[in-house]
Amino acid sequence: MKYMFLIYNDASRSPKFGTPEFDAMMGGFFAANEKMKADGVMLGGEGLQETHTATSLRINGGKVETMDGPFAETRETLGGYYIVDVPDLDKALEYAALIPSAEFGTIEVRPLMDYNPAG
Amino acid sequence: MTTAPKAIAVTKALTRVMADDRGRLLAALVRKFGSFQAAEDALQEAGIQALKHWGRSGIPENPQGWLLKVAGRKAIDAIRKDTTTQNTAKSIAVLQEEVTEYEEMDAIPDERLRLIFTCCHPAIEHKSRVALTLRTVCGLTTKMIASAFLDAEATMGQRISRAKTQITQKGIAFEVPEPHQWDARLDTVLTTQYLIFTTGYTREDALGVTLCAEAIYLTRLLNQLRPDDPEIEGALALMVLTNARRSARIGPDGVIAPTPDQDRTLWDLDAIAEGQSLLATAMSRGKAGPFQIKAAICDCHLTKGGPDWPQIALLYGALWEFEPTPVVALNWSVVAAELGYVDEAWQRLSGLADQLRGFQPYHAAAANVLGRLGQVDAARNEYDLAIAGAENTADRLYLERAKAALV
Numbered sequence: 001m002k003y004m005f006l007i008y009n010d011a012s013r014s015p016k017f018g019t020p021e022f023d024a025m026m027g028g029f030f031a032a033n034e035k036m037k038a039d040g041v042m043l044g045g046e047g048l049q050e051t052h053t054a055t056s057l058r059i060n061g062g063k064v065e066t067m068d069g070p071f072a073e074t075r076e077t078l079g080g081y082y083i084v085d086v087p088d089l090d091k092a093l094e095y096a097a098l099i100p101s102a103e104f105g106t107i108e109v110r111p112l113m114d115y116n117p118a119g
Numbered sequence: 120m121t122t123a124p125k126a127i128a129v130t131k132a133l134t135r136v137m138a139d140d141r142g143r144l145l146a147a148l149v150r151k152f153g154s155f156q157a158a159e160d161a162l163q164e165a166g167i168q169a170l171k172h173w174g175r176s177g178i179p180e181n182p183q184g185w186l187l188k189v190a191g192r193k194a195i196d197a198i199r200k201d202t203t204t205q206n207t208a209k210s211i212a213v214l215q216e217e218v219t220e221y222e223e224m225d226a227i228p229d230e231r232l233r234l235i236f237t238c239c240h241p242a243i244e245h246k247s248r249v250a251l252t253l254r255t256v257c258g259l260t261t262k263m264i265a266s267a268f269l270d271a272e273a274t275m276g277q278r279i280s281r282a283k284t285q286i287t288q289k290g291i292a293f294e295v296p297e298p299h300q301w302d303a304r305l306d307t308v309l310t311t312q313y314l315i316f317t318t319g320y321t322r323e324d325a326l327g328v329t330l331c332a333e334a335i336y337l338t339r340l341l342n343q344l345r346p347d348d349p350e351i352e353g354a355l356a357l358m359v360l361t362n363a364r365r366s367a368r369i370g371p372d373g374v375i376a377p378t379p380d381q382d383r384t385l386w387d388l389d390a391i392a393e394g395q396s397l398l399a400t401a402m403s404r405g406k407a408g409p410f411q412i413k414a415a416i417c418d419c420h421l422t423k424g425g426p427d428w429p430q431i432a433l434l435y436g437a438l439w440e441f442e443p444t445p446v447v448a449l450n451w452s453v454v455a456a457e458l459g460y461v462d463e464a465w466q467r468l469s470g471l472a473d474q475l476r477g478f479q480p481y482h483a484a485a486a487n488v489l490g491r492l493g494q495v496d497a498a499r500n501e502y503d504l505a506i507a508g509a510e511n512t513a514d515r516l517y518l519e520r521a522k523a524a525l526v
Contacts, residue, residue: 001290088292089242090300111290 002043002112003092005082009105010075011050028100036084036095045082076105083112122174129173133166136182141258144187146230149237149293152194152213155255155283161197165190184221191218231256232344233293235337239308240291247282248311249318254279256340257333267318267330302350302408309354309410312337316358320365321510331362352401353411360394360417363387368513374520375513378420391421409441428457445474453484461491479508483518495525 015021036042054070070077079101086092089109096107141162148158165186179185198213221227238251246268253259253267265275285291296304312334319330338355345351367385370376398414416434419427435451448471456464465488468481475481486501502522509515 003290087290088294089240089290090292090294090296092290093242094300111288 001088001092002083002085002114003089004110004112005045005084005092005096005099006078006108006110007080007082007099007101007105008076008108009079009101011077011079012075013104014079014101025100028098032095032098032100035098036082041084041086041091041095043083043085045080047080048078051077079105126174129170129178132173132178132182133169136186137166138258140183140224142231142234142256143227143229144183144190145255146234147187147227148190148194150228150230150233151191152198153293155286156280157194157197158190159255159283161190161194162186164193168193181221181223183224183227187227188218188220229344230293231340232295235308235341235344236295236304237286237291237293239304239311240286241304241307242289242291243282243285245311245314247278247285248307249314250275250279251282252311252337253315253333256337259329259333263326263329266326267322305348305350306409308341309338309350312341313354313358313410316361320361320368321514323369323511323513328365331358331365334358335362347404349401349404349406350408350410352397353408353414356394356397356401357410357414357417359390359397360414360421363390363394373513373516375517379425394418407437407441409438412438412441426457428454432458445471446478446480449475449481449484452488456488456491461488464488465492477508479505479510482508486518486521490521490525498522498525 015025033042033045036045051070054068056067056069056071058065058067082095082099084092084095086095089111092109096102096109099107101107144162145158148161149155152158152161168189169182169186173179173182195213195218234256235252238255239248243251250264250268253264254261261276261279262272264279265272268275270278315337316331316334319327319332319334321327322330335355335358338351338358342348342351342355364378364381364386366387367376367381367383370380370382376382394414395418398411398418401411401414412434416431416438419431419434432451432454435447435454438447439451448467452464452467452471455461455467468485468488471481472485482501482505486498486505489498489501499522502518502525506515506518506522509518
């Protein structure tokens with residue numbers, strides 16, 4: 001099954017760039033990437049820039065409305081994601097637990113929609 | 120035999136098999152077909168077939184094996200008819216296999232350990248874990264489960280059905296957890312079973328007795344399927360020791376009786392002996408855990424001449440290492456007050472107020488400790504809150520009496 005790990009965290013609680021804690025966190029991400037790649041489960045993953053860089057869009061009565069900012073102004077924001085392919089939820093949770101920001105944020109684990117169950 | 124008594128005998132036989140072995144049959148079917156819903160539907164259809172065939176040809180020698188075989192065929196028919204699942208790897212594998220006919224019940228693979236761990240997966244909401252376990256492993260009706268939760272039957276039906284869908288959608292495997300996940304996953308299972316037990320223990324009706332019996336049955340089953348695990352033994356000891364005093368829990372005046380005030384002649388001494396022996400075995404394994412500690416605390420309440428408070432205080436300290444929760448801190452405060460450390464108890468309790476306000480046992484404990492401190496008005500206030508939140512009449516009467524005794 002394919003799962004997406006949505007990495008949510010509160011920027012004010014994340015380690016600051018240039019601190020030893022930040023380096024340790026990046027080391028943790030690097031180790032998680034290596035492990036998921038070595039195990040052949042990682043299909044992709046990226047970090048996102050901060051929410052002030054976000055632009056949101058919706059179509060209202062056929063007209064495109066563009067707004068500055070993220071979908072919702074919340075303290076914990078989406079900071080990145082992984083997509084993995086593993087046999088079951090327990091395996092997915094095991095990999096999600098490797099993500100270092102789980103120590104101060106939350107990792108939401110969601111199965112991807114399967115459009116071709118016969119596949 | 121004429122038709123009517125024959126039909127009655129068949130119905131009785133089927134009801135008995137479904138009551139005793141439904142969990143085992145269902146587990147075997149889920150294991151094979153990978154879906155809770157498909158397994159339940161197939162078993163239900165097999166039951167309908169049984170009423171017809173057994174009536175005509177007599178009750179088979181191994182009714183469980185018969186039901187499993189017919190359910191297996193029904194499930195395969197369902198897969199063949201369902202075009203959306205027709206070509207999945209799992210269905211192809213299933214369709215190529217023969218339906219095994221088991222000659223005797225013991226030959227049916229016992230997959231209930233997987234069933235229990237799947238129903239109690241932490242990715243399922245805790246109330247749904249309880250409901251799903253009672254429905255699938257114990258075979259309780261949705262109506263009974265709804266009544267245990269004071270829910271409408273339809274609401275409970277939706278909850279159970281949603282939980283079954285979630286197992287498939289979230290990709291929860293029908294597996295026993297791997298060794299490195301064992302402790303955490305077992306704790307979720309035992310907590311679910313203990314929740315069934317406490318839900319039953321605080322009820323004064325027949326359903327309460329049933330729920331306690333089901334919780335003990337489940338934990339015994341777990342102990343049988345996975346022997347020599349100290350936490351399983353500890354949880355079983357805790358439930359058995361608590362249940363042994365069920366008849367003495369409420370005094371003849373209808374008021375809840377604290378353990379030292381209970382009529383000991385009403386205690387089930389065989390059950391107490393069993394619980395103590397389970398606890399001793401668990402502790403001899405040298406791997407402490409929260410359920411063993413809770414069972415030991417329960418045991419310390421049974422001491423002749425009153426609870427062994429110093430030992431209980433030490434045990435709560437040990438429990439804190441596993442569960443540093445406000446509820447454990449609350450219980451420790453009550454013990455501290457019993458030992459005469461009333462100021463310390465109040466200090467700890469008042470520090471918990473923000474977290475536990477509205478939690479009935481907190482108000483009952485605060486009332487007790489404030490009473491000991493001579494703060495009568497504050498104590499009355501807390502008693503009022505505790506009385507308003509009391510879960511049953513016996514508890515409420517006890518609190519009202521304690522409130523009236525304040526001087």
